[in-house]
Amino acid sequence: MASVLQLLTLPAHSKGFTAIPDSITTTESYPPTKTPRLDGDSDSPSAARGSNRTNQPIKIQVIGTTTQRSRTPRASLSLQQCIRRLLTRDNGGGLPATFEAIYNECFSVVCVSNAGEGLYATLKLELEQVVSSLCRELLSLPKTTPTLKSSPESDDADVAAASVAKEWINKFVKTCKEFEGKVALLQSLLTYLDQVYVQRTQVATIRKLAFSTFVRSIFENPQLMVTLRNSVRTVITAERYLRMSFAEKTEDIPSLISHLYTHHQYSAFEEFYREVTWQYYERKSSELAEGVFQNNPKEFFNEIQKLIEEEVQRSKLLLPVGSWSIIRDATVKALLGGRMNWIAANTIGDYLNHRDFKNLKAMNELFSDAEGDKVICSVFKVHIEKTVQSIVKDAAADDTMAQRLLDCRAVADAAIKKCFVEEQVTLMDSDASKAESTSTVPVKRPRQEFIYALTDAFTVGFKARRNKPAEMIARHLDKLMRKGQGAMSDAEFEVLLDSALGLYRFTDDKDVFRGFYLRALAKRLLLERSASQDFESAVLKKLKDQYDPEFSLGEEMFSDLTLSRELMVEYNNKLPADAPRRLSAMVLKPAAWPYSTQDQNIVLPSDMLLELDAFGKFYKTKHSNRKLIPQYNVASATIIGHFKAGKKELSVSLHQAIILLLFNTSTEMSFSEIFNEVRMVDSLLRLTLQSLACGKKKVLRKVPLGRDINDSDIFQFNDDFEDSRAKVHINSIQAKVSQEESKQTQTAIDSERMLTLDAAIVRIMKAKKELLHSQLINATTDAVKNHFVPEVKHIKARIEKLMEQEYMRRDEDQPQKLLYVA
Numbered sequence: 001m002a003s004v005l006q007l008l009t010l011p012a013h014s015k016g017f018t019a020i021p022d023s024i025t026t027t028e029s030y031p032p033t034k035t036p037r038l039d040g041d042s043d044s045p046s047a048a049r050g051s052n053r054t055n056q057p058i059k060i061q062v063i064g065t066t067t068q069r070s071r072t073p074r075a076s077l078s079l080q081q082c083i084r085r086l087l088t089r090d091n092g093g094g095l096p097a098t099f100e101a102i103y104n105e106c107f108s109v110v111c112v113s114n115a116g117e118g119l120y121a122t123l124k125l126e127l128e129q130v131v132s133s134l135c136r137e138l139l140s141l142p143k144t145t146p147t148l149k150s151s152p153e154s155d156d157a158d159v160a161a162a163s164v165a166k167e168w169i170n171k172f173v174k175t176c177k178e179f180e181g182k183v184a185l186l187q188s189l190l191t192y193l194d195q196v197y198v199q200r201t202q203v204a205t206i207r208k209l210a211f212s213t214f215v216r217s218i219f220e221n222p223q224l225m226v227t228l229r230n231s232v233r234t235v236i237t238a239e240r241y242l243r244m245s246f247a248e249k250t251e252d253i254p255s256l257i258s259h260l261y262t263h264h265q266y267s268a269f270e271e272f273y274r275e276v277t278w279q280y281y282e283r284k285s286s287e288l289a290e291g292v293f294q295n296n297p298k299e300f301f302n303e304i305q306k307l308i309e310e311e312v313q314r315s316k317l318l319l320p321v322g323s324w325s326i327i328r329d330a331t332v333k334a335l336l337g338g339r340m341n342w343i344a345a346n347t348i349g350d351y352l353n354h355r356d357f358k359n360l361k362a363m364n365e366l367f368s369d370a371e372g373d374k375v376i377c378s379v380f381k382v383h384i385e386k387t388v389q390s391i392v393k394d395a396a397a398d399d400t401m402a403q404r405l406l407d408c409r410a411v412a413d414a415a416i417k418k419c420f421v422e423e424q425v426t427l428m429d430s431d432a433s434k435a436e437s438t439s440t441v442p443v444k445r446p447r448q449e450f451i452y453a454l455t456d457a458f459t460v461g462f463k464a465r466r467n468k469p470a471e472m473i474a475r476h477l478d479k480l481m482r483k484g485q486g487a488m489s490d491a492e493f494e495v496l497l498d499s500a501l502g503l504y505r506f507t508d509d510k511d512v513f514r515g516f517y518l519r520a521l522a523k524r525l526l527l528e529r530s531a532s533q534d535f536e537s538a539v540l541k542k543l544k545d546q547y548d549p550e551f552s553l554g555e556e557m558f559s560d561l562t563l564s565r566e567l568m569v570e571y572n573n574k575l576p577a578d579a580p581r582r583l584s585a586m587v588l589k590p591a592a593w594p595y596s597t598q599d600q601n602i603v604l605p606s607d608m609l610l611e612l613d614a615f616g617k618f619y620k621t622k623h624s625n626r627k628l629i630p631q632y633n634v635a636s637a638t639i640i641g642h643f644k645a646g647k648k649e650l651s652v653s654l655h656q657a658i659i660l661l662l663f664n665t666s667t668e669m670s671f672s673e674i675f676n677e678v679r680m681v682d683s684l685l686r687l688t689l690q691s692l693a694c695g696k697k698k699v700l701r702k703v704p705l706g707r708d709i710n711d712s713d714i715f716q717f718n719d720d721f722e723d724s725r726a727k728v729h730i731n732s733i734q735a736k737v738s739q740e741e742s743k744q745t746q747t748a749i750d751s752e753r754m755l756t757l758d759a760a761i762v763r764i765m766k767a768k769k770e771l772l773h774s775q776l777i778n779a780t781t782d783a784v785k786n787h788f789v790p791e792v793k794h795i796k797a798r799i800e801k802l803m804e805q806e807y808m809r810r811d812e813d814q815p816q817k818l819l820y821v822a
Contacts, residue, residue: 079105080122086189087130087182102189116197123190127210131217134175135224143168143227144234162238165231169252172228175218176259183210211263219265232256233276239314240280253318261320270323274330281307281334289339297339297346304335305362332369340372344379352383352411361419373449380420381453384412388461392469401469402476405458405503412454420450458506467746470509474516476500477539481524484531497539501547508789510548511756515749517543519594521554525561526586526634527653548787556592563587571618583611587619587628594748602632603679605661641699645722650699651729655680655688660699663717671713689715697723697730753788757798760784765808765820773799773816 082102085095097105110116144164187194187206194206204212218224235253260266284307293300311331315324336343344363351360367376391397391404421444462469477500485493504513521540524530537558544551564586572581604612616628635654639661640647652660658678662669669677675685686709693702693715701716702709760783764776771779777795784790799818802808811817 079109079119080126082189083123083126083186084130086186087126099189103191106190106192110192110196116193117201119190119193120197120203123186123193123206124209124213127213128217131179131213134179134214135217135221138172138175138218138224138227141168141171143231158238158241162234165234165238166252168227168231169235169256172231173252173255173259176214176262177255179210179214180259180262183207186210215263215265219263229272232273236273236276237280240311257319266320270319270326273319273323274326277311277327278330278334281311281331282337285335285337285339289342297343298350300339301343301347301359301363305366307335308332308366329369332366333371336366336370336372340367340370340375341379344372344376345382348376348379349383349387352415355411355414357415357418360415364419377420377447377449377453380412380415380450381457384408384454384457385461388458389464392461392465398468398472401472402500402503405469405473406476406499409454409458409503410499416446416450416454420447421445422447455506458503459508462507467509467512467749470504470507470513471516471742471746473500473503473507474513474520477517478520478524481520481531481536481539482529485535493535494538497535501539501542504547508785511753511787512746512749514548514550515594515745515752518551518553518557519745522557522593523634525557526631527636550787553592556589560588560592561586567619571615574618583615585612585615594745601679601681602655602658603677604658641721643721644719647726648721648723649727651727653688655684656692656730659685659688659692663700667719668714668716671709671711671715674715689713691731695731697721697728699730753790753794754798756784756787757790757795758802761795761798761802762807765818768820770811770817770819773818776818 078096079102081096082105095102106119109119142164144161183206190206197203198205203209232253257266257269260269285304288300288303293303308328308331312324312328315327319327344367347363348360350356351363364376367373387408388405391401391408394401397404423444477497480497480500485496488496504510507513521536524536530536540551540554540558544555567587568584571585575581612630619626619628632654637652637654637657639650639652639657641650641660650660655678658680659674662674662677671689674689675682678685680688689700689702689709690707692698693700694707694709698718699721701718703714703716757780760780761776764779764783765771768779776799777792780795781790799808803810803818806821808818808820811819
């Protein structure tokens, strides 16, 4: 019965019963006859159990195996020989027993004879002997040391060394594979040792025992590991330098890594592989930078991009996914280490100038991986700053300064948006975090440090030439307002205006911009040269709300124009029905308009004077205490010209109109005759004649021909004048900002600055009563910095002036302390 019980306790996956013939015999007839229940205490199964009439027990005999196993050394010795043969590569004459016999023998030793301890010790001994033998075999194999010198002369030797190393790795991989296969077979045959003895005694399983023995003798053998690493280094370096595709043609390296994973040795190998990669590319970087690319950092960067991509592809062929980023990181840092400033300083400018955003983006990503974010940002800032300074200092190209600055900023903005970006970090609440994830691409935003760098670069660059950038930005906006949107949509034109206004943020001379812009706005409104009143109002409101409240002066201009229109309607309604309506006057408040009285000595035609006198009398009846002062320099007129080509309506300035009307009585006049008639300032007269006789639209002829106006020149009415349009605008001197007007505007701004400084100093001293000289300078700078940044020498000069005017005085005991004089 003991043998039957043992069979019934076989593991579920065992095939133990298949080895036993189905041969069971009994000593009585079959089937047995039923017997009556003997007594009431007998259970139901007993009553139902068959029995013979003599009540003898049934005898079960299992044929084909012995009922008991002897614990003789001979049986263990037979199993030991089988284990030895299984672990040996050459089985010689073969195993002394079949796999089934070995399996049954293991059962007998472990389960029947309870001799699992001896079998386990035998297995351990055999494993140690076999692994030691494998170690000796590997040590006896031909091996090589790294000899790659990265020079063409050593190519043959390097190829030979790589071949030897490859063969050694192949042998090592084969050894690991065969050993692991033998261990797997042992696990199957010695199932009872694993399932019964090991679990009962809590010792290492066959697999753990075998692999720990293998690791101890193979992977912890210093000599073997040196040979393995040298072989791997030689093969990988050969593939990198000599372009020998050992790794692509064989599975040696990936197979080796698979076995390293099996024995938990991959982390050390990964670190070694990373170190080899770092050393190789560090040496490669030096060779390239100090060799063929010594004076060409741009080509050097292109080359290292190729090397990085090659290494990434190599990692995908050889290494597991988790190692790809580690090896790429080592490659990038080794190639770029210590050379990022050199690369960036000599390439970023060229990339920006040629809009090479592809390489710029690649550089940003690689520099970020190499912890060089600050390097590329610093070089980017320096390049933009130098570019802005060169544009601002180029006095010969002042007319195009604003457009060139806009182009520079557009390129920089595009580079930031396309190249210098980072993933946007979003904070999610608890409910949102439970939402299903999506596969959308993460939103990226421009990196803030580059936006700050761009702002700082423009701000510093504008200081290279104080006041001028602000003036040219105002002039550029004036051109846009005169030209209008053309074929652009309202949205596109608004974007164009916003980009120009964006430059205003970078200048410290905001009062200069305000002064020039308001003067240009006044001229556009007075001469009716603005392309769109709606855009004028929108830009003015934006300047007031977002930049400087003092732009509210512009709103007063629009109010004056509205009142003037209403006044002219009232004036024309009072004229006789048959009287011509030829006058259109604008009555303006001097404080709201940045123009002063000038050029009042010109002689107007008599009919013009009559019109002006009539309007003056009308205005006096409404406002007796006010005085009208004509501003001829911003006046315009529309006159009718009769030419051979037909009648043309000429839109001209008042100065041009006065001169043209002279030719109603004469078809030819000399320069001196014209001067005597109009009594105009000489310089203004010459420029006006030049616009009429030397421009694109020559209403007058000049004899002799030429661009300059001389005292001896003769002017004739050009009866042959032609133009495809019925209404012709002739550019006037007033439509251009002359150098003299620019000086006058700057002078007015300087005067306003002195008054602003005086007011700020007095206000501060009145509040503080006493301050140190240095403290007053700092407080004054802070008070006016929203309008302009004053120079210290100017503040000192105003302080001295105010002390002369007895607004303050120096303390007698402390000369550096200033006291307010009430």
